[in-house]
Amino acid sequence: MSEMKDFNSATHPDWCPGCGDFGLLAAMKMAFAGLGLNPHEVMTVSGIGCSSNLPGFINTYGMHTLHGRALPIAQGFKLSNHKMNIVAVGGDGDGYGIGVGHLVHAMRRNVDMTYLVMNNSIYGLTTGQTSPTSGFGMKTKSTPFGNPEVPLNPLTLALGSGCGFVARAYTGHTKRLVEIIQAAIKHQGFALVDTFSPCVTFNLINTHQYFKDNVKDINQEGHDTTDLAAAWKQASREDVITTGIFYQKVRSCYEETEEDTLAEPLMSHKLGITSEQTQKLCAEFI
Amino acid sequence: MNQVKDNIIVRIAGAAGDGIASAGEVFGRICARSGLHVMAYNAYQSAIRGGHVWLQLNVGSRKTLSHGEAPEVAILLNRTSPALHIPMMKKGGVVFYNSSQIQEDLSKMRDDVTCYGIPFKEIFTEAGVEAVMANTFLIGCVVGLLGLDANIGLEFIRDRFKKKGEQVIALNNRVFQGGIDWVKKNAKPMEVHLKGDGKRRMFLTGNHAFGMGLLAHGLKFYAAYPMSPSTGVLHYLATKARSHKLVIKQTEDEIAAVNFIIGAAHAGVRTATATSGGGFSLMVEGVGLAGMMEEPIVIINVQRGGPSTGIPTKQEQGDLNMIIGASQGDFPRIVLAPKDTEDAFYTAGRALNLAEKYQTPVLILSDLFLSEHFQTCDAFERLLPIERGKLIDHTEGGYKRFLITEDGVSPRLVPGAPKGMYCSPSDEHDEVGNVISDVLAGLPESLDIRNKMHPKRMKKLDMARREDIKLPTLTGPKNAELTLLGWGSTYDAIEEACEYLRQEGIETNHIHFTDVYPLPNEAVREMLESCKEIVAVENNFSSQFTRLLRAETGFDVKRMVNRFDGEPFTGEDIFNRVKKELAYV
Ligand SMILES: Cc1ncc(C[n+]2csc(CCOP(=O)(O)OP(=O)(O)O)c2C)c(N)n1
Ligand code: SF4
Numbered sequence: 001m002s003e004m005k006d007f008n009s010a011t012h013p014d015w016c017p018g019c020g021d022f023g024l025l026a027a028m029k030m031a032f033a034g035l036g037l038n039p040h041e042v043m044t045v046s047g048i049g050c051s052s053n054l055p056g057f058i059n060t061y062g063m064h065t066l067h068g069r070a071l072p073i074a075q076g077f078k079l080s081n082h083k084m085n086i087v088a089v090g091g092d093g094d095g096y097g098i099g100v101g102h103l104v105h106a107m108r109r110n111v112d113m114t115y116l117v118m119n120n121s122i123y124g125l126t127t128g129q130t131s132p133t134s135g136f137g138m139k140t141k142s143t144p145f146g147n148p149e150v151p152l153n154p155l156t157l158a159l160g161s162g163c164g165f166v167a168r169a170y171t172g173h174t175k176r177l178v179e180i181i182q183a184a185i186k187h188q189g190f191a192l193v194d195t196f197s198p199c200v201t202f203n204l205i206n207t208h209q210y211f212k213d214n215v216k217d218i219n220q221e222g223h224d225t226t227d228l229a230a231a232w233k234q235a236s237r238e239d240v241i242t243t244g245i246f247y248q249k250v251r252s253c254y255e256e257t258e259e260d261t262l263a264e265p266l267m268s269h270k271l272g273i274t275s276e277q278t279q280k281l282c283a284e285f286i
Numbered sequence: 287m288n289q290v291k292d293n294i295i296v297r298i299a300g301a302a303g304d305g306i307a308s309a310g311e312v313f314g315r316i317c318a319r320s321g322l323h324v325m326a327y328n329a330y331q332s333a334i335r336g337g338h339v340w341l342q343l344n345v346g347s348r349k350t351l352s353h354g355e356a357p358e359v360a361i362l363l364n365r366t367s368p369a370l371h372i373p374m375m376k377k378g379g380v381v382f383y384n385s386s387q388i389q390e391d392l393s394k395m396r397d398d399v400t401c402y403g404i405p406f407k408e409i410f411t412e413a414g415v416e417a418v419m420a421n422t423f424l425i426g427c428v429v430g431l432l433g434l435d436a437n438i439g440l441e442f443i444r445d446r447f448k449k450k451g452e453q454v455i456a457l458n459n460r461v462f463q464g465g466i467d468w469v470k471k472n473a474k475p476m477e478v479h480l481k482g483d484g485k486r487r488m489f490l491t492g493n494h495a496f497g498m499g500l501l502a503h504g505l506k507f508y509a510a511y512p513m514s515p516s517t518g519v520l521h522y523l524a525t526k527a528r529s530h531k532l533v534i535k536q537t538e539d540e541i542a543a544v545n546f547i548i549g550a551a552h553a554g555v556r557t558a559t560a561t562s563g564g565g566f567s568l569m570v571e572g573v574g575l576a577g578m579m580e581e582p583i584v585i586i587n588v589q590r591g592g593p594s595t596g597i598p599t600k601q602e603q604g605d606l607n608m609i610i611g612a613s614q615g616d617f618p619r620i621v622l623a624p625k626d627t628e629d630a631f632y633t634a635g636r637a638l639n640l641a642e643k644y645q646t647p648v649l650i651l652s653d654l655f656l657s658e659h660f661q662t663c664d665a666f667e668r669l670l671p672i673e674r675g676k677l678i679d680h681t682e683g684g685y686k687r688f689l690i691t692e693d694g695v696s697p698r699l700v701p702g703a704p705k706g707m708y709c710s711p712s713d714e715h716d717e718v719g720n721v722i723s724d725v726l727a728g729l730p731e732s733l734d735i736r737n738k739m740h741p742k743r744m745k746k747l748d749m750a751r752r753e754d755i756k757l758p759t760l761t762g763p764k765n766a767e768l769t770l771l772g773w774g775s776t777y778d779a780i781e782e783a784c785e786y787l788r789q790e791g792i793e794t795n796h797i798h799f800t801d802v803y804p805l806p807n808e809a810v811r812e813m814l815e816s817c818k819e820i821v822a823v824e825n826n827f828s829s830q831f832t833r834l835l836r837a838e839t840g841f842d843v844k845r846m847v848n849r850f851d852g853e854p855f856t857g858e859d860i861f862n863r864v865k866k867e868l869a870y871v
């Protein structure tokens with residue numbers, strides 16, 4: 001059993017006051033405590049970005065790695081110690097830009113883990129360039145005349161890549177965010193939660209007020225989360241900004257295909273082989 | 287050279303898809319079971335059907351040191367082969383071919399080479415005999431010509447077709463025996479004395495040995511993306527995943543592969559990957575991450591001809607510069623370049639140990655030649671002890687992942703222990719793992735941390751030099767007038783060249799490096815200074831190792847022999863090039 005404060009780290013976040021990432025950090029602690037997880041049972045893995053600094057601000061095991069590479073590291077860790085709960089975190093640049101190849105394959109592969117993306121539609125740490133989710137025409141430091149590319153839709157990307165849990169939340173709506181994180185952790189398989197996490201310094205369009213005024217939770221109007229076509233439709237709506245759990249389907253996760261090998265976590269296997277085994281291996285070449 | 291001739295060079299040539307690899311393996315394994323030594327080399331243009339391929343096996347009573355140059359016996363399998371290979375044959379050579387398939391008369395091509403065209407279809411008319419069995423027949427011919435024990439061949443065929451049932455075994459044995467009988471009746475015996483020593487040897491590639499070496503020394507997790515000539519390791523280990531409870535993962539790319547194994551290493555699992563230059567280029571950022579986060583990973587980089595896609599099915603030792611300099615900043619790395627198949631097996635085990643001892647990347651440099659050529663090797667009987675360094679699984683609290691210690695290595699806690707939570711960052715950090723870049727940036731405290739942590743990591747190299755790095759080997763007479771210097775897979779070929787040079791009256795010895803970084807600089811310098819004349823032999827354009835030696839030891843090797851046309855050295859080839867370089871004769 002644990003309490004939210006057990007997850008407090010000695011390091012205070014260096015995010016700008018008002019940064020949306022504070023909301024996710026708090027919600028993670030609440031979600032973990034609510035699920036009865038202990039700090040040592042969680043591994044938080046991130047890439048690089050303002051958002052990716054999060055593992056240093058939470059008292060769990062953590063890895064703060066390379067820009068875009070949180071997912072392969074997290075999967076390698078999970079397959080080696082699948083008794084731990086793995087939560088990967090990071091930004092939109094990290095997950096949907098430089099790391100998007102890994103994301104697509106992680107969703108197909110379906111290792112049992114949770115991925116929380118702090119999507120602020122901007123590159124925060126590098127002081128405000130366009131990101132894969134910046135709106136068309138958005139002016140940023142690297143697109144002073146307006147972003148000429150259309151934004152990527154992480155939800156339809158996930159739905160099209162075989163992701164078994166697809167959700168979105170706004171980090172200012174703590175209670176709902178906590179529920180969604182808990183559902184994502186409980187989901188058996190890879191779970192993607194895209195969160196609107198405003199950058200108060202470099203994105204003056206997608207602000208807290210903007211999301212407060214525009215988001216709509218689809219689960220409150222009876223959306224069927226097992227209906228892929230309905231999920232796709234809700235994820236592509238343009239009249240409002242939809243949030244909630246869009247799609248959930250449990251299929252066998254990657255670890256189950258390795259059931260025999262992973263009866264015990266890989267990290268606790270006995271190492272080395274016997275001399276009979278060595279002989280047998282050699283005999284194959286004689 | 288008037289000793290009894292105790293080796294023979296056999297070539298099998300044809301189109302990709304003609305079953306050359308399989309025929310070569312059958313012949314090689316029969317020789318290996320006969321207690322002989324074999325060194326084989328596969329020259330192919332394309333791994334898929336169509337291109338021209340040949341395989342050359344140097345079979346001997348003593349260890350054969352290269353695949354040799356001109357073939358003495360050849361099996362030719364398709365119609366383009368005669369024109370390509372008969373001119374290359376050694377005087378007095380013998381050629382076998384299936385005249386049901388190659389209908390030209392080859393006897394006119396050279397009067398100093400005997401060509402036996404055998405109409406396989408006419409000899410074997412019984413039902414069930416397929417055209418591909420001509421290969422087995424021709425191997426029978428060579429086994430007969432060389433006077434090898436027919437029973438060992440029959441036994442091998444029995445083992446190989448065990449799963450296909452008695453009928454198939456009997457048929458193949460009849461065809462094989464048919465070849466032996468045909469030669470007895472129709473061919474002049476070959477003047478060669480091949481005598482086995484009673485040992486039944488393995489016949490395997492460096493990639494097999496790497497895979498087996500990793501497996502035998504505690505590997506549990508392997509991730510890779512296919513790339514020639516490294517893929518053999520993945521293929522080998524994949525077949526062992528179930529029986530040895532391994533996780534073997536083909537990832538979406540090499541960036542993922544290296545990061546998967548970093549995750550696995552962090553969890554306390556022995557792990558490795560293999561790739562070739564292009565894939566290693568993609569892994570470079572991960573190598574630095576492992577250096578910074580002090581993760582024990584092993585990467586096998588199997589060199590092929592570069593740059594870029596280069597000559598992808600060809601040989602080169604051209605990646606040393608990249609490996610030594612890979613990734614930004616300074617961090618400790620260990621680079622090992624095994625010299626032969628047996629060494630590949632032990633180097634894999636040693637690399638896993640060193641990675642955990644030093645908690646840093648260990649990079650193995652192989653190449654197409656070492657990884658893909660088949661060689662006989664005594665069965666591995668000895669395994670290295672598995673040493674896990676400062677790995678711990680428990681703490682009472684106050685744990686510091688990056689604790690500054692005398693030797694630079696900190697106790698490494700497997701995540702999951704109740705009181706040990708810590709975060710490993712890619713940013714510079716203090717002993718606990720707090721990053722200095724943001725919160726502390728610019729404060730005097732952060733300079734202080736940097737000034738402690740950077741040397742802490744780099745110190746590991748001193749211990750490696752002291753405790754683990756092997757000095758180069760010196761073979762041959764001590765104060766020889768000529769020293770050949772090499773590294774990695776060229777060992778045997780250089781040894782062979784030394785023999786030839788000595789036979790010419792040039793007293794030659796051989797200094798060979800398998801541990802290429804870090805170098806024990808002083809000791810190496812002394813060794814080199816005591817030599818009279820050194821020629822560095824490298825399978826690359828710019829003498830990359832020679833340059834490293836100069837940078838590390840200040841010693842300047844002035845004479846070099848370089849081969850960069852995509853072929854591996856043979857002793858004869860080095861011999862000729864060295865003589866030219868020194869303008870002897
Ligand atoms: C390989 C590499 N390229 C570029 C960078 C520089 N970089 C650091 S963070 C970042 C973008 C961060 O954006 P995002 O992931 O959205 O995180 P945010 O700061 O917005 O939370 C970039 C480009 C890097 N660290 N590594
Ligand atoms: S720059 Fe933006 S994303 Fe980064 S901490 Fe400040 S508000 Fe948050």
Ligand SMILES: [Mg+2]
Nearest residue numbers: 091092120122
């Ligand atoms: Mg961002």
